[in-house]
Amino acid sequence: xxxxxxxxxxxxxxxxxxxxxxxxxxxxxxxxxxxxxxxxxxxxxxxxxxxxxxxxxxxxxxxxxxxxxxxxxxxxxxxxxxxxxxxxxxxxxxxxxxxxxxxxxxxxxxxxxxxxxxxxxxxxxxxxxxxxxxxxxxxxxxxxxxx
Amino acid sequence: xxxxxxxxxxxxxxxxxxxxxxxxxxxxxxxxxxxxxxxxxxxxxxxxxxxxxxxxxxxxxxxxxxxxxxxxxxxxxxxxxxxxxxxxxxxxxxxxxxxxxxxxxxxxxxxxxxxxxxxxxxxxxxxxxxxxxxxxxxxxxxxxxxx
DNA sequence: CCCTAATAATTGATAGATCAATTATTGACA
DNA sequence: TGTCAATAATTGATCTATCAATTATTAGGG
Numbered sequence: 001x002x003x004x005x006x007x008x009x010x011x012x013x014x015x016x017x018x019x020x021x022x023x024x025x026x027x028x029x030x031x032x033x034x035x036x037x038x039x040x041x042x043x044x045x046x047x048x049x050x051x052x053x054x055x056x057x058x059x060x061x062x063x064x065x066x067x068x069x070x071x072x073x074x075x076x077x078x079x080x081x082x083x084x085x086x087x088x089x090x091x092x093x094x095x096x097x098x099x100x101x102x103x104x105x106x107x108x109x110x111x112x113x114x115x116x117x118x119x120x121x122x123x124x125x126x127x128x129x130x131x132x133x134x135x136x137x138x139x140x141x142x143x144x145x146x147x
Numbered sequence: 148x149x150x151x152x153x154x155x156x157x158x159x160x161x162x163x164x165x166x167x168x169x170x171x172x173x174x175x176x177x178x179x180x181x182x183x184x185x186x187x188x189x190x191x192x193x194x195x196x197x198x199x200x201x202x203x204x205x206x207x208x209x210x211x212x213x214x215x216x217x218x219x220x221x222x223x224x225x226x227x228x229x230x231x232x233x234x235x236x237x238x239x240x241x242x243x244x245x246x247x248x249x250x251x252x253x254x255x256x257x258x259x260x261x262x263x264x265x266x267x268x269x270x271x272x273x274x275x276x277x278x279x280x281x282x283x284x285x286x287x288x289x290x291x292x293x294x
Numbered sequence: 295c296c297c298t299a300a301t302a303a304t305t306g307a308t309a310g311a312t313c314a315a316t317t318a319t320t321g322a323c324a
Numbered sequence: 325t326g327t328c329a330a331t332a333a334t335t336g337a338t339c340t341a342t343c344a345a346t347t348a349t350t351a352g353g354g
Contacts, residue, residue, distance in 0.1 A: 005196070006193065008280060009264060010267060010268055010280060011172075013280055013283040013284060013287075014161060014165050014283060015169075015210075016287055017283045017286045017287050017290070019211075020210060020286075020290040021161065021286065021290045037310090045153055054332075055333065056332060056333080063162075063163050063166040063167060064311080064312095065313080066333070067311080067312070067333085067334075067335080068310070068311055068312070070333065070334060071310075071334095092318070093331090093333075094332085117156060117157070117158060119289055119290070120286050121289070128282060132157060132279065132282050133157060133160055135279050136157070136160040137160060138271070139164045139268065140160075140163055143164070143167040143266070143267055144167065186340090203303080211341080212341065213303070213304085214303085214304075214341080217303065217305090218341090219340085237350075238349060239301065239302045239348070239350065241302085241303080
C-alpha cells in the first residue's frame with residue numbers, strides 16, 4: 001500500500017476539526033460572557049439529558065477520566081449549576097443533577113450554542129449529516145476496547 | 148426547531164470519536180514500546196511531510212499553541228528525533244527537521260500506526276472515506292476565524 | 295535612516311487531564 | 325456470616341495545554 005498523505009488521514013482530520021471547533025466555540029462563548037469551558041458545557045448537557053446519573057456514568061458518556069469528572073463537578077458545583085446528592089441505597093455513589101440555576105443557565109445560553117452547532121455544519125444536507133454521524137459512530141465502535 | 152438529542156450532534160460525536168481513537172492508539176503504542184504520545188507522533192509526521200518548517204508553521208498545521216510546540220520540540224529533541232537549526236536569513240525562527248534517528252523511528256513504527264489507522268476505518272468504502280474526509284474539512288472551514 | 299509595529303520563539307503562571315494509589319462501601323460466595 | 329474482591333469517588337503526583345508577558349529580531353512608513 002502506498003504511503004498516504006497526512007491530509008487524507010481521517011484521524012488527523014478528526015483531530016483538527018475537533019480542535020478548530022473547540023477553539024472557535026470557546027472564543028464565542030467567552031465573548032458572550034458564558035463563563036464555562038466547552039467541556040464543562042458538554043458535561044452539563046449530558047447531565048441534562050440523563051437527568052440524574054453517577055459520576056462513573058458521566059465519565060463513561062463523556063469519555064473522560066473519573067478523576068477529571070470529580071474536579072470538574074466541583075467547579076460546576078461552585079458555580080451553582082449542579083447538585084450531588086448521596087443515594088439512599090448506595091453510599092458509594094452520588095446522584096448528579098442539574099440545579100435550578102444550572103437548568104436556567106443552559107436555557108439562557110442554548111441559543112448561542114445552537115448557533116455554533118449550526119455554523120459547524122453549514123452547507124450540509126440532512127442526508128450528509130446522517131451519514132457523517134453514522135460514520136463517526138462506526139469509528140468509535142472500531143476504536144472500542146477489544147483485541 | 149426541535150431540541151436535538153446529544154447523540155445526534157456532530158461536534159459531540161467528533162469529540163468522542165477523537166477521544167476514543169486517541170485512547171485506543173495510545174494504549175497500543177505504549178504496549179508496543181513506542182515511547183511517545185500520539186500528539187508527538189503527529190508532530191513528527193507533519194515535520195516529515197514538510198521536511199523543513201518553522202515552529203509557527205508547525206503550530207498552524209497541528210492547530211496547537213506555539214508555546215506547546217516549543218515544549219514538545221524540546222522533548223522530541225531530547226529523544227534525538229528532531230533538529231532545530233537557526234536560519235541564516237532570519238534569526239527569529241528555526242528550521243525544524245527530522246534527524247536521522249527521527250526518520251528511522253518513524254519508519255520503524257509506521258506499520259503499527261498504519262494498522263491503527265486501518266482499524267479506525269474498518270468497514271468503510273473508498274467512497275465513504277472520501278466523503279467523510281471532505282465533510283471534516285468543510286467543518287474546519289466553517290469553524291475558521293471570521294465573523 | 296530611524297522608530298514603531300509586527301513577528302518568532304520562549305518563559306512563567308495557571309488550569310485541566312491522566313495515572314496510580316487510597317478510602318469507603320458494596321457484593322459474592324465459601 | 326465473614327472475608328475478600330470489585331466498585332465509586334477522591335487525592336496526589338505528574339504531564340500537557342493555554343494565555344499573557346517578555347525577548348529578540350525583522351519590516352515598513354515617514
